[in-house]
Amino acid sequence: MQPIAPATLERLRHLRFAPLYAKPGAGVGERRSDQRGAGLEFIDHRPYRPGDDIRDLDHRLMARLGQPYLRSYAADRQLPVSVVVDGSASMGAARRDVALQLAAMLGFVALAGGEGLRVWRGGVPSPLLSGVQRAPLLFDWLARAGAAARFTDHLNTLARDLPRGGLVLLISDWQDAAALDHLDMLRRAGHEPVVIRLTTAAEVDPTRLGSGVLVLADAETGQELTIALTPEMLAQYQALWDARTQRLAKGWFFDLPQGTDPGDVIAQMRIKGLLA
Structure with a gap:
């Protein structure tokens, strides 16, 4: 994980989360x-x-x-704030590094605001942190190597283990369709989820993969799938992509395309009012 520049930390120090219904408790x-x-x-x-x-x-x-x-x-x-980083294999090294960078920035905002912070990586929670003086512990914990784990495997326990009524920031590629059901469970349990989706150019536009018949490998299982990028297949993919996006965007929702600086999510949050 790349260290955050001191000038960036100084700007983040003055931001505060402004949730819609998560409550301090x-x-x-x-x-x-x-x-x-x-x-x-x-x-x-x-x-x-x-x-x-x-x-x-x-x-x-x-x-x-x-x-x-x-x-x-x-x-x-304190407002209970949880930052959850997807540790699944589909994230890949580059996307995972961006996710950790963003988690560090959001966690720092929580600490600077006097909130109670816990960060989850690969299903493993950090100690409860509070106060900006704990920022080095946050950065050190995120920088440690974490084992790969399916996102849904630890989402299963989040609704039970997270402080009720807290703000939950979830950073993932959201490739596992089952994760959407767990997201709905978090909402029903009284949490306020903030969905952050990290996307690649090929996920948004599959034609970037090429044309004709392609052999794709599942990053989680290694299973190979042969598909033909026909107009019908592309239309079906787009419909599924749009439906998934619609479910993700029921509340706070932020997209971070490949190659975009994590700070752009902070800017989006300020524009939409999640950060003030």
Whole structure:
């Protein structure tokens, strides 16, 4: 994985995730939550109960009403952020390096924003990280060699293991059709997925592979398939490609074509409002 330039890190340091419905709910962070606790934003008053911290007593209200009341505040919590990198063989070395670079950038944004971050690579989760001072640990963990694993194999466990209601950024080629079902499961489980698809020129336009009869090998299984790039076959492929794209784009969706700088995804996220 290529190191991120210091100037890029400085720009990323000032960005924050702006999810539509993922909510803060764990750890001590910088986001106002629905929970009551230690915080700066006043919510309302409630009657004093034995054992409450008397430092929260509102003496002026108590003087007016003759009864002790406490000031309640919204607890500041972390937004759970998970970055999931596809470790399947279909990604290939070049595409996987881009995915890791992008994961490092998005993870750094989460750390700089005081969020609770966990990064998954090849189905293996990193330790829970928080605070920009943990960025070297993030970069070191991503740089380690990871074993290849089918994307769907570890998507099976994500809905169960991820913090409920968190922001989940999934970086993949999305070649496995079964992964789309797991994506829907994440949505139903209350997570807010962000789909990032890394594509090659031939995936977008199969005619770049050549013409006539071709022998293609499945990167996952090694199985060979002989096909003829007829107009009918190309039309069928395009229909399947469009249908898959439509399912991926039900929520946050970003495409990163081959040869494009990972920073372009950051720019797209700012334009669409996911990053502010």
